[in-house]
Amino acid sequence: MKVNDFAFRIATVNGTGSASANGLLMQAIFRMGIPVSGKNVFPSNIQGLPTWYEIRVNHHGYTARTPEFDLVVAMNSSTYDRDVADLEPGGWLIYDSTWPMPKALDRPDITTLGIPLAGMCNEAFEGSRERILMKNIAYVGALAALINIDLGIIEQLLEEQFGSKKRALLDSNYRALRIGYDYARSSFDCPLPIRLEKMAPPDDWILIDGNTAAALGCVYAGATVGAWYPITPSTSLMDAFRGFCERFRKDPDTGKNRFIVVQAEDELSAAGIVIGASWAGARSFTPTSGPGISLMSEFIGLAYYAEVPAVFFNVQRTGPSTGMPTRTQQGDLLLCAFASHGDTKHPLLFPADPHEAFHFAVDAFDIAERFQTPVFVLSDLDIGMNDWMVRRFQWDDARQPDRGKVLTGEQLDEIAVFHRYLDVDGDHIAARTLPGVHPKGAYFNRGSGHNKWGAYTEDSDEYIEVVDRLKRKIQSVADAVPAPVVRTNDGATIGIISIGGCDGAVIEAIDWLANRGIPTDYMRVRGFPFPDSVRDFIAAHAIVYVVEQNRDAQLRTLLALETGVAVNSLRSVCRYGGLPMSRKAVVDGILEQLEHPAAGALLADNHGARMEVPV
Amino acid sequence: MKVNDFAFRIATVNGTGSASANGLLMQAIFRMGIPVSGKNVFPSNIQGLPTWYEIRVNHHGYTARTPEFDLVVAMNSSTYDRDVADLEPGGWLIYDSTWPMPKALDRPDITTLGIPLAGMCNEAFEGSRERILMKNIAYVGALAALINIDLGIIEQLLEEQFGSKKRALLDSNYRALRIGYDYARSSFDCPLPIRLEKMAPPDDWILIDGNTAAALGCVYAGATVGAWYPITPSTSLMDAFRGFCERFRKDPDTGKNRFIVVQAEDELSAAGIVIGASWAGARSFTPTSGPGISLMSEFIGLAYYAEVPAVFFNVQRTGPSTGMPTRTQQGDLLLCAFASHGDTKHPLLFPADPHEAFHFAVDAFDIAERFQTPVFVLSDLDIGMNDWMVRRFQWDDARQPDRGKVLTGEQLDEIAVFHRYLDVDGDHIAARTLPGVHPKGAYFNRGSGHNKWGAYTEDSDEYIEVVDRLKRKIQSVADAVPAPVVRTNDGATIGIISIGGCDGAVIEAIDWLANRGIPTDYMRVRGFPFPDSVRDFIAAHAIVYVVEQNRDAQLRTLLALETGVAVNSLRSVCRYGGLPMSRKAVVDGILEQLEHPAAGALLADNHGARMEVPV
Amino acid sequence: MTTSIVKPRVRHPGLPVNAIGLTRRDYEGSMSTLCAGCGHDSITGAIIRAFFELDIPPHKVAKLSGIGCSSKTPTYFLREAHGFNAVHGRMPSIGTGASAARRDLVYIGVSGDGDSLSIGLGQFCHVIRRNVQMLYILENNGVYGLTKGQFSASADIGSKPKRGAPNRQAPIDPVLLALTLGATFIARSFSGDKEQLVPIIKAGLRHRGFAFIDVISPCVTFNDHEGSTKSYSFTRNHMREVVHADFVQPQTEISVSYAPGDSTAVTMHDGSTVTLHKIDNDYDPTDRDAAYAYIRARQNADEVTTGLLYLGKGAPEMHDTENTVDTPLAELPFDQLCPGSIALGQLMDRYR
Amino acid sequence: MTTSIVKPRVRHPGLPVNAIGLTRRDYEGSMSTLCAGCGHDSITGAIIRAFFELDIPPHKVAKLSGIGCSSKTPTYFLREAHGFNAVHGRMPSIGTGASAARRDLVYIGVSGDGDSLSIGLGQFCHVIRRNVQMLYILENNGVYGLTKGQFSASADIGSKPKRGAPNRQAPIDPVLLALTLGATFIARSFSGDKEQLVPIIKAGLRHRGFAFIDVISPCVTFNDHEGSTKSYSFTRNHMREVVHADFVQPQTEISVSYAPGDSTAVTMHDGSTVTLHKIDNDYDPTDRDAAYAYIRARQNADEVTTGLLYLGKGAPEMHDTENTVDTPLAELPFDQLCPGSIALGQLMDRYR
Ligand SMILES: Cc1ncc(C[n+]2csc(CCOP(=O)(O)OP(=O)(O)O)c2C)c(N)n1
Ligand SMILES: Cc1ncc(C[n+]2csc(CCOP(=O)(O)OP(=O)(O)O)c2C)c(N)n1
Ligand code: SF4
Ligand code: SF4
Numbered sequence A, B: 001m002k003v004n005d006f007a008f009r010i011a012t013v014n015g016t017g018s019a020s021a022n023g024l025l026m027q028a029i030f031r032m033g034i035p036v037s038g039k040n041v042f043p044s045n046i047q048g049l050p051t052w053y054e055i056r057v058n059h060h061g062y063t064a065r066t067p068e069f070d071l072v073v074a075m076n077s078s079t080y081d082r083d084v085a086d087l088e089p090g091g092w093l094i095y096d097s098t099w100p101m102p103k104a105l106d107r108p109d110i111t112t113l114g115i116p117l118a119g120m121c122n123e124a125f126e127g128s129r130e131r132i133l134m135k136n137i138a139y140v141g142a143l144a145a146l147i148n149i150d151l152g153i154i155e156q157l158l159e160e161q162f163g164s165k166k167r168a169l170l171d172s173n174y175r176a177l178r179i180g181y182d183y184a185r186s187s188f189d190c191p192l193p194i195r196l197e198k199m200a201p202p203d204d205w206i207l208i209d210g211n212t213a214a215a216l217g218c219v220y221a222g223a224t225v226g227a228w229y230p231i232t233p234s235t236s237l238m239d240a241f242r243g244f245c246e247r248f249r250k251d252p253d254t255g256k257n258r259f260i261v262v263q264a265e266d267e268l269s270a271a272g273i274v275i276g277a278s279w280a281g282a283r284s285f286t287p288t289s290g291p292g293i294s295l296m297s298e299f300i301g302l303a304y305y306a307e308v309p310a311v312f313f314n315v316q317r318t319g320p321s322t323g324m325p326t327r328t329q330q331g332d333l334l335l336c337a338f339a340s341h342g343d344t345k346h347p348l349l350f351p352a353d354p355h356e357a358f359h360f361a362v363d364a365f366d367i368a369e370r371f372q373t374p375v376f377v378l379s380d381l382d383i384g385m386n387d388w389m390v391r392r393f394q395w396d397d398a399r400q401p402d403r404g405k406v407l408t409g410e411q412l413d414e415i416a417v418f419h420r421y422l423d424v425d426g427d428h429i430a431a432r433t434l435p436g437v438h439p440k441g442a443y444f445n446r447g448s449g450h451n452k453w454g455a456y457t458e459d460s461d462e463y464i465e466v467v468d469r470l471k472r473k474i475q476s477v478a479d480a481v482p483a484p485v486v487r488t489n490d491g492a493t494i495g496i497i498s499i500g501g502c503d504g505a506v507i508e509a510i511d512w513l514a515n516r517g518i519p520t521d522y523m524r525v526r527g528f529p530f531p532d533s534v535r536d537f538i539a540a541h542a543i544v545y546v547v548e549q550n551r552d553a554q555l556r557t558l559l560a561l562e563t564g565v566a567v568n569s570l571r572s573v574c575r576y577g578g579l580p581m582s583r584k585a586v587v588d589g590i591l592e593q594l595e596h597p598a599a600g601a602l603l604a605d606n607h608g609a610r611m612e613v614p615v
Numbered sequence C, D: 001m002t003t004s005i006v007k008p009r010v011r012h013p014g015l016p017v018n019a020i021g022l023t024r025r026d027y028e029g030s031m032s033t034l035c036a037g038c039g040h041d042s043i044t045g046a047i048i049r050a051f052f053e054l055d056i057p058p059h060k061v062a063k064l065s066g067i068g069c070s071s072k073t074p075t076y077f078l079r080e081a082h083g084f085n086a087v088h089g090r091m092p093s094i095g096t097g098a099s100a101a102r103r104d105l106v107y108i109g110v111s112g113d114g115d116s117l118s119i120g121l122g123q124f125c126h127v128i129r130r131n132v133q134m135l136y137i138l139e140n141n142g143v144y145g146l147t148k149g150q151f152s153a154s155a156d157i158g159s160k161p162k163r164g165a166p167n168r169q170a171p172i173d174p175v176l177l178a179l180t181l182g183a184t185f186i187a188r189s190f191s192g193d194k195e196q197l198v199p200i201i202k203a204g205l206r207h208r209g210f211a212f213i214d215v216i217s218p219c220v221t222f223n224d225h226e227g228s229t230k231s232y233s234f235t236r237n238h239m240r241e242v243v244h245a246d247f248v249q250p251q252t253e254i255s256v257s258y259a260p261g262d263s264t265a266v267t268m269h270d271g272s273t274v275t276l277h278k279i280d281n282d283y284d285p286t287d288r289d290a291a292y293a294y295i296r297a298r299q300n301a302d303e304v305t306t307g308l309l310y311l312g313k314g315a316p317e318m319h320d321t322e323n324t325v326d327t328p329l330a331e332l333p334f335d336q337l338c339p340g341s342i343a344l345g346q347l348m349d350r351y352r
């Protein structure tokens, strides 16, 4: 029996309303206090193509994606084959038995449960639209019975969603829920051996996606100017920002906005708007994805060389070019680190989940303004668009934004003359001024050659003097980015370095390996340029694996360049098919390269959604 | 006495016609059979700012730029100070003595020669325009007397330039030449100890700039579609291409063009035009510089992933952003190697001079079409815009273009069905088809996810299968790019790796060091990805220096990533002030890091334009 | 999974064939993956019919598009034609390059209002200016469909989104833009009016130089609601056809005939004829400035003027301007391109 | 060497001072590095005079430009104003962002025909559509000056280059474009006519919303020769002023007065007045479509229509559309921006 430790997948057609039904399932399980994760695997299309929703529950809190499932709800005939294939031996398959069971679905080693969802809903409801929608709620009801989800909680959630305003809709939902629930109860012996049981209510946990979290971070950082051009999977970040601002940023007296969101005509323009606004003194940002960063490259170089703060959220998607816009990857590390022509280098932040997405968003503005340079928050589709169970965000009311060196009118009054690029304090950072403040503050911001006085130059020495300072300045950011997180295991000689959304899968892999006698240490880097502790971690381990989600081991490349170790001395585990990293992938990647007597046996044993931890 | 071994600089104001006078000097010396180089150091401006022209002669053929000069012609009062400063002790300074000599010019350890150029020309000529122009020819005449340039050759060149059509102009030039010449002869004892003496006529040498050479390469490669957006220092490449095509690409019967040059509205469009034309089967290219590549980034990723050939000439200039557009640098190596978001990698070619610019231009098209991928020819302002003395270009009439795998109508007739991305031959390269040829050849070219059949996909395995092949394909280019050039010295334990336009300075440095008991081996890489011989060279040397013209040691980075050696195990010599590399810079950079008893003494001795080689 | 579902290609003996022996089916592509009812699918249908009726060999056509729901449609027609799905907003440059290389093909570009009027506006204007030989269809729904319904630059002032405030920014009207930039074939139509659309597409394919058709194409999922000015109902109620085009193949007799004064017959460069039948007699589809003024006036009266709105004297297309040879550049033999060693030798002498 | 030569700032007691006690000198910048005789320098002079006469504190101004000879000019005026030299063609987005952050400043953008009509065309059109509060001056010489004289998109058909074939592509006329895109302040002038230019610049600086001035500004080095349609002589001979603008400060009495019918006085949002004196009585500078038709007609007669060509009712500028607070966003105190810990706690409850 598997209690609170299994995974299931729901296969539907996109644009049929299954998304909200699946969200309902997720949230209900979450309210039961059970650690849960949901991965939405959807097409780059609006209606009619296959889409999947994968839910994993694990009482220990291991909620990384698993590639195998104990139960599948197969609502989409066009994907029957692969849906059946991904089912674990002994698993359960639920299909719509309104029609006779198709050959594709029969597999000897699984249990197939037919539920006439369409049939029952066609009887119970009027109109094709409602019938289609309610079919989704009906399978939610069936699942409630089969895996023992608290029906009361689901009804409570529907109540909260539709409230009294949409009474009729609420009733339909209740009925559909019951239809599925009752049919399952009466036809199968519920609950199945894979089932849920309430756990302690998780008061300090929330369920939220990374784009919403990052948007909230922008609000708390005091960002007032948002510019963007829509692109999957970053779009919901700006939607959320606008939403929060409507709530928190209205002038109580006039009802006017204390923010502005400009939908630019393209990404080049969005970058220009952010740079223009930051230059003028507002905290400004743009959410985008890979193609957007490519288009912003020229402007990024300007911000780097003219030293204008700017915050870019790159919610990464799969592949070069248009690639697979609705799949996840960590493929823009190199691009963002060295974006634009000439010698450049940019600070990067790597959140691992929505919780960090919130906090790093806030940090990004401080770093960008303190160091007067573009900063990239590298999120991805998995973090940005999927709901994650994370701790509540905290805010310290004492926290003030670090605006960096910005001379006030008073300060300008006192100094004899202002020079934009003069390193007065010897910390590689020159003070800047804002337009409209003081006649003495005036300078000409330019991407063409300039000397430390801020004047145009074509002189070698004057040019070198400025770019050498820039190099030192960016290097000094290493101590300002979030420090790496380290987890050690006694007797570990193997080190693992990873990044961002791989975290859950790596932690699970580490524990899995530890339980089997292979202890490893783990460092998750959270910012670039890397602090010295990264070099030390590498030096301290005989074998170091770098786990990441791209083809060319881009994190490994950055590690080798920054720490000076030979790139080949770091072993690489890369997964880049567009789906979130799994424990299986990490363990496979490690064992395949490991000289260890048990490696082979363990490899064979590494599968399944379960994750027992010996007590 | 220095015969055929010295350097001099002419300081003028831009837009006053000095450029042609300086070119005249260069060409005259070249015709005397003396190895010579000229570096034009001009402002990003059209008229009125300081500009310099530096000429170096060396009978051994060492013609890299030198930072110090034996003689200076100071025609621009606004730069008197630095012009005097850069003069070697014991050197000669020529100034316009129409006005009393300014304080700025007097320096005890040099000889100052005043020539009333303006005065004499105002007397001899009418109208300010002609007077200004002739002043330049007058100093050419004076120099002819002072350093012993063959007057006949100069007159011959003027004759060739103006011919009989512009008789009047020719006469003025003759007269101006004489004015300067006679004045110098009568006032100083000519020639000076630094002087020229005819050498054997260099029949197989020519004087040409790299942009012209690359343009000619495009013509010989059979390129028919050129698209561009003007940008310094690449502009003259397309001007030259058009010029050659007017000459070689006219249909004799109709007078119509066998080429098309599209002046695009920007670089994004230029890239699109090149990709569209290449996709349709024409050899197509675009010349640009750093900012252009940044803007083309998104399109480059499309060409990489959809496997469309495309040739990009990046005539590099100084700095991130607009930087110093009229200065040289090798700062776009990383950008071009990994341009665009996601996992990408692109072949690069590194010509060292106009001769290679011609041949590599031709090779670039073969590589782009054979491997169906974007290829970058990384030239720079120094190679592209300055006149270089190089061997005549050769063409083998047996050479046919390598169009790669392009299925003909006949081939398509025979095969059952065509799949765009199927690796039939196992060489990682799939055959392509051209539009308009055959119904069976049709496929949909896209930057979105596609499988080996050429169909749209969002499936992990199908996606991975294609990008894994791409990775192998680009790696296999290593054996197709021009092989590195190696020069060895007996007993050398030090290796030097360099690139492109650094060549002359490095060779001179190597000989200079060898003459002083420090033998070194030298490898010049000419293409990326690097062949194995590069790794071997590094492995074979206890100490390896990497000499390049950018701040962040970008070549060293690529070497470390490709060969797997630790980046810090390679010593770096970087110069990035925007002026061409000099022997002095290379030697300084090496000695400063060299553990060698004589290092200090040699460092002190390393200056001057001269380069004696003990016989 | 591969989402471009390939249709089985079965020859139905019953189906009518055109002059080159192909059936309408032969002009289809893979199954559409757009939303049921999307205007774009109707336009695809019109395109298929136009090519079929013009007897154009599919493989002599190049289909181009950018990114967006609209830009997906080239996969849904002309299975046997090469297609190029460019990056977002950059299809015009791909078309320019392809046409530069192979002037012998028939080029059709399909784009959306976001693709052409936002990120791609610069390229759209310049491909008009360059007068590249192609038919350019803008499937205009006032929103970014593929990114789920944000307003595009063609959204009208006051048009309501599904949620949130009405648009307050002035729309960019591609027809007025094309008139201002000197295009010589400019039309506006509606995805819901095949009778109007098909002949215009045929005429556009036969036009010498750049031909532009702005087709109002409602987005049923994000912009077909009450209050939207790009919905089916709004367009039906506010569109006003001023000229109806009839397209007649070279061979065929001009059958249709109207009362003189009401109609003008224009002969295209391939000998075919477009008969412009005026529904509003005040309208002169051959006078650029009059057309502009008329359209603006109707706009101020909340009307959407449709039809083949302007047909001008053929300005030189790109290859005329550039004086290129008639043979497609991509087909010139190498020996006509490479000057050879002797010429090189002579050239080298000039650099001494 | 530093090539922006700083002029010595000496107060000449004799020099006239304006209402805020500054002399004309205080509105100058560093010495120009443009070619002697370049039209752009005259425009710089006109800008200096306009700001001086409007008594605008230089440090309350933001100067923006792209890349090009024209785009260098902001260094030559208003030494005490912040300047932003953007990348090529992208000044409009910088202006949009700056204005979004600080609506209290006076924005002046200077660009060239290459910067605005080639690489920057998309941004140019969209800053008009967004109606960002700024004065945008396009210094139009028909060529790319800084890259040595290639034709730009504003080159007229038949205009001859110094070498090579005449241009054959239709020009992009920024004035017609602005009219089509809904700009509310549109003018054309000539660098050689300060009397016309200065009042237009003043009016533009006082206009609410986006103000556009296309200034023909000959490039003496690459496009001032016989046969060029952007030369001094051609412009002088073919320009035709249709409306002359007089600008009057709020305080001052409207001194000038014309025979009724010939002139209209328009009050700007700051209370100042622009008197539009019609030189051609048929011209109505307040009727967008009439203006368009008139300009086109004159164009067909080879004439360049100049003056304050269109002055429309103020459409909502970006901040009106977006309903932003009056205080510049960049000046809002943090406590008005950060909701704080309690609000966060309440918000977190909604994600359970
Ligand atoms: C560089 C880039 N930016 C953004 C996107 C995301 N994107 C895809 S389609 C689209 C807009 C499509 O709108 P439209 O052209 O009107 O086509 P429709 O879907 O409405 O038919 C956007 C913004 C992208 N693919 N590439
Ligand atoms: C991305 C980019 N491409 C090209 C250039 C080169 N460039 C500099 S100025 C210019 C054109 C300037 O023309 P215009 O805007 O008309 O200004 P003008 O010099 O004529 O006043 C070009 C193409 C550049 N600086 N950046
Ligand atoms: S979203 Fe709109 S535009 Fe896209 S397919 Fe659906 S209906 Fe058509
Ligand atoms: S090149 Fe032309 S535009 Fe540039 S400064 Fe000289 S005259 Fe002016």
Ligand SMILES: [Mg+2]
Binding pocket: C112, C113, C114, C139, C140, C141, C142, C143, C144, C145, C152
């Ligand atoms: Mg659209």
Ligand SMILES: [Mg+2]
Binding pocket: D112, D113, D114, D139, D140, D141, D142, D143, D144, D145, D152
């Ligand atoms: Mg210009």
